[in-house]
Amino acid sequence: TKLVVATGNPGKLKEMQAYLVDSGWELILKPEELEIEETGETFVANACLKASQVALATGNWSIADDSGLAVDALNGAPGVYSARYADSDTERINRLLKELKNEENRQAQFVCVVAIARPDGAIALQTEGICHGEILHTPQGNGGFGYDPIFYVPEQHLSYAEMTPEMKRSISHRGKAFTELLQKLPNLT
Ligand code: ITT
Secondary structure (H helix, E strand, O other), rough: OEEEEEOHHHHHHHHHHHHHHHOOOOOEOOOOOOOOOOOOHHHHHHHHHHEEEEEEHHHEEEEEEEEEEEHHHHHHEHHHHHEEEEOOHHHHHHHHHHHHOOOOOOOOEEEEEEHHHHHHHEEEEEEEEEEEEOOOOOOOOOOOOOOHHHHEOOHHHHHHHHHOOOHHHOHHHHHHHHHHHHHHHHHHH
């Protein structure tokens, strides 16, 4: 069965494809001209909205990921606004580091909600994953995408950007959401 991967973010797309490669679904890319406005105020609302609207527009099953970085000292910002925080990954990182200048509390969590919608737009499955970490004072590592160079995971003693793609996939917020999703997939009918 065809499954449209409802993302326009190349970094996310790569990771989503890696989780789904042996799932039995035939993965289809989202048509580029199909853009969904993220009007929700929660990760769950936006993940469901993207999955439902892409399913309805294409007539296929669809999977969407809504994710973001919630920083304790900023009361959870940028959160669902992580993508809209600035115009490029570098500018997003610079803005966050500036907001946290002289801030000792570096605690943060990456959150990921994944939702699968049926061709009629109904949500069939939805899971969430969280990864706790700390915001570094300067970027470290060249891998990954987005905020990866400033997100440090104490258990691994590495930033997301210093991990191999395999290691990031196994411990990340997205990894936790997809592990649960893949466990529940066989029950879908
Ligand atoms: P789609 O909605 O098209 O999937 P997007 O980039 O707009 O793409 P989101 O609205 O979910 O996606 O925004 C999530 C942002 O959070 C993303 O743009 C990154 O800046 C950041 N982000 C999410 N997961 C990340 C990860 O694993 N590593 C680094 N940054 C991440």
